Amino acid sequence: xxxxxxxxxxxxxxxxxxxxxxxxxxxxxxxxxxxxxxxxxxxxxxxxxxxxxxxxxxxxxxxxxxxxxxxxxxxxxxxxxxxxxxxxxxxxxxxxxxxxxxxxxxxxxxxxxxxxxxxxxxxxxxxxxxxxxxxxxxxxxxxxxxxxxxxxxxxxxxxxxxxxxxxxxxxxxxxxxxxxxxxxxxxxxxxxxxxxxxxxxxxxxxxxxxxxxx
Amino acid sequence: xxxxxxxxxxxxxxxxxxxxxxxxxxxxxxxxxxxxxxxxxxxxxxxxxxxxxxxxxxxxxxxxxxxxxxxxxxxxxxxxxxxxxxxxxxxxxxxxxxxxxxxxxxxxxxxxxxxxxxxxxxxxxxxxxxxxxxxxxxxxxxxxxxxxxxxxxxxxxxxxxxxxxxxxxxxxxxxxxxxxxxxxxxxxxxxxx
Numbered sequence: 047x048x049x050x051x052x053x054x055x056x057x058x059x060x061x062x063x064x065x066x067x068x069x070x071x072x073x074x075x076x077x078x079x080x081x082x083x084x085x086x087x088x089x090x091x092x093x094x095x096x097x098x099x100x101x102x103x104x105x106x107x108x109x110x111x112x113x114x115x116x117x118x119x120x121x122x123x124x125x126x127x128x129x130x131x132x133x134x135x136x137x138x139x140x141x142x143x144x145x146x147x148x149x150x151x152x153x154x155x156x157x158x159x160x161x162x163x164x165x166x167x168x169x170x171x172x173x174x175x176x177x178x179x180x181x182x183x184x185x186x187x188x189x190x191x192x193x194x195x196x197x198x199x200x201x202x203x204x205x206x207x208x209x210x211x212x213x214x215x216x217x218x219x220x221x222x223x224x225x226x227x228x229x230x231x232x233x234x235x236x237x238x239x240x241x242x243x244x245x246x247x248x249x250x251x252x253x254x255x256x257x258x259x260x
Numbered sequence: 261x262x263x264x265x266x267x268x269x270x271x272x273x274x275x276x277x278x279x280x281x282x283x284x285x286x287x288x289x290x291x292x293x294x295x296x297x298x299x300x301x302x303x304x305x306x307x308x309x310x311x312x313x314x315x316x317x318x319x320x321x322x323x324x325x326x327x328x329x330x331x332x333x334x335x336x337x338x339x340x341x342x343x344x345x346x347x348x349x350x351x352x353x354x355x356x357x358x359x360x361x362x363x364x365x366x367x368x369x370x371x372x373x374x375x376x377x378x379x380x381x382x383x384x385x386x387x388x389x390x391x392x393x394x395x396x397x398x399x400x401x402x403x404x405x406x407x408x409x410x411x412x413x414x415x416x417x418x419x420x421x422x423x424x425x426x427x428x429x430x431x432x433x434x435x436x437x438x439x440x441x442x443x444x445x446x447x448x449x450x451x452x453x
Contacts, residue, residue: 083443086321086406086413088312091358093325093452100348106327106452213320220322224361231318232364254364 087213089220105223114227114242117218119168123227123244124191127159134185135165149186151255156193160184163197170197172218175210178202184255193247196255199238212238230254304336307343308396310450311355311389312372312404315363316382316412321372321404322362324355325452343395352389372404373417376437379409391433394419394426396450403447405431407440414438423447 093106111122120133131141138159146157163170163181170183178200186194197215199208212231219229219242228243228251235257243251307328314321330341352371359369371387378386394402399419403426406415416434420426427445434442 083445086404086415086444086446088321088323088404088446088448090448090452091322091324093308093327094354095327095329096351098329098331100328100344100351103326103354209319216320220362224358228361230362230364231315231320233318 087217089213089217092221092223105225109223109226111226113222117172117222118195118242119166121185121192121195123193123246126191127157127187130159130185130187130192134159135161135167135169143187143189146187149184152250152253154188154250156186156188156250158184158186163199169195170215173211173214175208175214176205177208177211178205181208181211188247188250193244193250195242197240198255199240201236208238212240216240304339304341305396305451306330307341308451309343309347309351309393310396310402310448311352311393312402312415312417313355313359313392314370314372314413314415315359315368316370317363317365317368319412320359320362321415321446322355322359323402323448324358325450326351326354327452337397340397343397347390347393347395349389352393355393356384372415373433374414376439379412379414382412392417394450399426399450401426401447402450403427403430404445405434405442406444407434407438407442408444413444415444416442419450420447 092109094103095106096103115122121130127141127143127146131137141159143157146159149156149158161169161183162179163177163183164179166183179202180200182198182200184194184196184198185192186196197212199212199215201208205211216229216231219227219240222229225245228245230241230243232239232241232254234255237257239255241254245251307330309326309328311324311326312321313324328344334341336342356369356371360366363369367383370382370384371389371392373388373391375386375388394417399421401420401423402417403420403423404415404417405427406413408414414434416430416437418426418429418433420429426447431442431445434440
């Protein structure tokens with residue numbers, strides 16, 4: 047057995063330090079490789095609970111209208127126009143079914159009111175990216191009450207790409223179970239649309255707005 | 261102190277002690293800030309299989325987490341409960357259904373792990389259900405890497421014990437399969453928060 051040699055020991059220490067530095071560089075490079083480039087958003091659906099055999103499922107967490115109301119500034123499906131009016135950013139003097147304009151894109155009788163997105167802070171709270179000044183929100187009613195809220199993101203010269211804004215809003219509704227609120231994201235013309243609909247609205251659920259002139 | 265006073269005090273002492281005890285109990289009840297049930301944070305989390313699915317019309321990627329009720333005799337390894345050895349196809353179909361519910365065109369929903377040439381024929385049959393999921397007993401993160409084919413992203417999926425590992429594996433898979441740089445990436449924990 048050789049006696050302790052300080053010179054040899056320092057050599058070992060230096061070798062270890064070099065090896066550690068090399069490992070750090072490799073790990074750092076790996077991290078750098080992994081993080082370069084744009085990051086894609088992943089929208090998280092509500093978790094589902096399956097039985098042990100993988101036959102039956104249910105939502106892992108029971109959701110209610112309150113989950114929806116939190117994302118809409120207090121609105122819930124079925125509310126009458128008079129109940130929705132005070133929740134809008136600039137409430138009308140009065141909002142009644144008989145006096146509201148008819149939404150022509152539906153076969154059934156649907157009436158609506160609308161607000162500019164830029165003044166509806168509570169209704170676009172999750173949106174951080176830009177959207178055009180003309181973007182707006184349509185609040186739609188059938189005779190039985192509120193059944194859909196439609197966010198229509200329109201680009202303009204100051205904000206030519208509204209895809210991020212629409213995705214940010216959509217991301218806040220995707221975790222809500224489709225039994226409580228059905229959220230759909232689509233494009234029509236140059237508009238990005240996020241519709242959130244009462245799942246109990248029958249055939250109205252599948253009807254979409256089409257931008258005119260397309 | 262007179263003997264009478266001593267006797268009176270001796271008789272009152274149990275009453276005073278009892279009153280003090282009751283007072284402290286009432287105070288405790290009023291200050292009850294803790295919830296009545298405290299979850300066992302050391303309990304192993306049940307098996308979760310996370311699928312990534314895609315709406316090619318909007319470029320939206322959805323994560324569908326499927327949790328499994330553990331069998332009564334299931335034993336956790338390293339704090340993780342085992343996942344089923346084979347995942348029934350209906351789970352993948354359910355993940356696609358969640359996307360279809362949220363898409364204007366249900367046909368635009370596909371699994372996120374895509375075959376070579378997917379950009380020419382963007383259909384579900386050109387995607388892999390098995391490669392689009394990660395299970396919590398073997399991995400902690402699901403990662404994806406993509407390249408943009410004009411209107412939509414063409415992606416591949418991989419699993420890893422860290423976000424970096426999952427993305428790196430997905431990038432290697434994407435670049436190997438499509439023979440293109442795959443700079444777009446994303447990752448997510450397999451287990452729900």
